[in-house]
Every structure is written in structure tokens, then in C-alpha cells.
Amino acid sequence: MSEQAIETTEMQISDEVAIEITGMHKWYGDFHVLKNINLQVRRGERIVICGPSGSGKSTMIRCINRLEEHQQGSIQVGGIELSNDLKNIDAIRREVGMVFQHFNLFPHLTVLENCTLAPIWVRKMPKREAEEAAMKYLERVKIPDQAKKYPGQLSGGQQQRVAIARSLCMNPEIMLFDEPTSALDPEMISEVLDVMIDLAKSGMTMLCVTHEMGFARKVANRVIFMDGGEIIEENEPEQFFTNPKSDRTKLFLSQILHH
Numbered sequence: 001m002s003e004q005a006i007e008t009t010e011m012q013i014s015d016e017v018a019i020e021i022t023g024m025h026k027w028y029g030d031f032h033v034l035k036n037i038n039l040q041v042r043r044g045e046r047i048v049i050c051g052p053s054g055s056g057k058s059t060m061i062r063c064i065n066r067l068e069e070h071q072q073g074s075i076q077v078g079g080i081e082l083s084n085d086l087k088n089i090d091a092i093r094r095e096v097g098m099v100f101q102h103f104n105l106f107p108h109l110t111v112l113e114n115c116t117l118a119p120i121w122v123r124k125m126p127k128r129e130a131e132e133a134a135m136k137y138l139e140r141v142k143i144p145d146q147a148k149k150y151p152g153q154l155s156g157g158q159q160q161r162v163a164i165a166r167s168l169c170m171n172p173e174i175m176l177f178d179e180p181t182s183a184l185d186p187e188m189i190s191e192v193l194d195v196m197i198d199l200a201k202s203g204m205t206m207l208c209v210t211h212e213m214g215f216a217r218k219v220a221n222r223v224i225f226m227d228g229g230e231i232i233e234e235n236e237p238e239q240f241f242t243n244p245k246s247d248r249t250k251l252f253l254s255q256i257l258h259h
């Protein structure tokens with residue numbers, strides 16, 4: 001991973017709003033999991049979301065692509081309001097790609113088939129065209145030679161790179177990452193982070209839930225700290241790490257940085 005923060009950070013961020021969350025609350029039954037979330041993300045931003053286990057990080061990003069519903073407040077993605085009647089769900093899923101901790105590849109399909117399934121069936125793309133596009137993305141994540149294999153034949157790092165390529169095949173405007181490296185053996189983490197850095201450099205709008213604070217320092221233009229279902233603090237990485245404002249952030253940082 002590069003030692004320097006991405007230098008063109010500011011140049012790549014547009015004024016255009018990609019995601020606007022206003023006064024958003026979510027409950028699981030009686031449990032108030034997200035409390036008054038307010039967050040605006042501009043196109044080209046790279047946001048790292050961190051915080052203790054159970055603070056609501058996954059739930060928040062899952063609300064952005066409608067894997068979870070919110071009950072109060074508003075979420076707009078690419079100007080589209082997310083409503084609970086699911087009427088905009090296809091449009092949202094086209095706009096937003098997601099990468100999960102446990103890859104979530106289809107085990108009975110080859111790497112190439114994993115990548116072409118949604119473009120063919122959702123986008124109605126001709127098979128040949130979908131395969132050509134998929135190969136381009138598999139090259140981008142540096143595993144075109146694995147296209148004919150099944151996920152079970154790949155390492156964790158390779159599977160996660162396939163998952164990223166699969167998302168990119170839908171040509172999303174925004175990518176969400178939910179702890180993409182936490183299920184990986186240590187030696188495979190950097191190969192996935194390198195792909196994410198490459199994506200960041202290409203100007204992709206990214207929200208990443210991750211404990212990789214090195215990645216946050218180098219790639220993020222903004223770090224968000226959550227605790228108890230709330231956004232407690234947000235700042236640019238340098239300030240966030242060297243001058244955290246709240247005691248809860250200080251405690252969290254002391255726990256993970258001295259771990």
C-alpha cells in the first residue's frame with residue numbers, strides 16, 4: 001500500500017451530492033439501533049466508518065442500498081428517495097454496489113458466471129457483452145486467469161476481489177464495503193486493500209466500514225466514528241487520528257491503535 005495519502009483527494013470530490021441522510025432512525029423491534037443519522041456524501045468522497053462492535057455501522061450502510069429499512073427520516077441516493085414501498089429499489093441497486101465481509105459469491109457458479117449473472121438477468125445485457133465486461137473487471141482486480149474456477153477453489157483474498165469485480169460489473173456510482181478484509185488471513189488483506197485504493201483513485205464514491213486504520217489514513221477524505229447508534233464524530237483523517245474530539249473516540253482509538 002502506498003505510504004502517501006492520495007494526493008488528488010480534493011480535486012476528485014464533486015459538489016454533487018451522492019447520498020443525503022437526514023434525521024434517520026431505525027429500530028430492530030424495540031431496539032433503537034440508529035439514532036438521528038445525518039450524513040451528506042458528495043460524489044468522489046471516500047468515507048471510512050469505524051466504531052465499536054454493535055455501534056450500528058453495518059446497519060447504516062445496509063440502509064443505503066435498502067438491505068435494511070429505516071423507520072424515520074430520509075435517505076436519498078443519487079437524488080432518489082428510498083421509500084419503504086420498495087418502488088425505487090431497482091434504481092437504487094443499480095446505483096449502489098456492495099461488498100460484504102464474507103464475499104457472498106454463488107458457490108455453484110464460476111467466477112465469470114458470478115460476474116455476469118446480474119448484468120445478464122437484471123440489466124438484460126447480451127451474454128457475450130457481459131462476459132467481455134466481466135473479464136475487463138477481473139483484469140482490473142488482477143485475477144482474469146481465475147475466471148473459469150469456482151469460488152471454493154480460490155483464496156479468501158481472491159474471492160473478495162471477485163466480489164469487488166462482480167459489483168463493478170453493474171457499473172455502480174457508489175460502492176459500499178462492509179468490513180471487506182476482516183474475514184481474510186493477514187497476508188491477503190493488502191491485495192484487497194490495493195484494489196480498493198485503485199478504485200478510490202478512479203474517483204469512485206466509497207463508504208467503507210473497516211478497522212483498517214492505515215487504509216483510512218491513506219485513502220479516506222473523511223472518517224466517521226459511530227457509537228451506540230449515533231455518529232459521534234467526523235473529521236478528515238489526520239485530525240481524526242491526531243486530535244480526536246470526544247472521549248469515546250479517544251477510547252476507541254486507544255483500543256484499536258495499541259491492539
Ligand SMILES: Nc1ncnc2c1ncn2[C@@H]1O[C@H](COP(=O)(O)OP(=O)(O)OP(=O)(O)O)[C@@H](O)[C@H]1O
Nearest residue numbers: 028031033051052053054055056057058059060209
Ligand atoms: N437483524 C437484526 N435484528 C436485531 N438486531 C440486530 C440485527 N442486526 C443487527 N442487530 C443489532 O444491532 C446492533 C448494531 O449492529 P451492526 O451490525 O449494525 O453493528 P456494527 O457496528 O456493524 O458491529 P460489528 O462491527 O460487530 O459488525 C447490534 O447490537 C446488533 O446485535
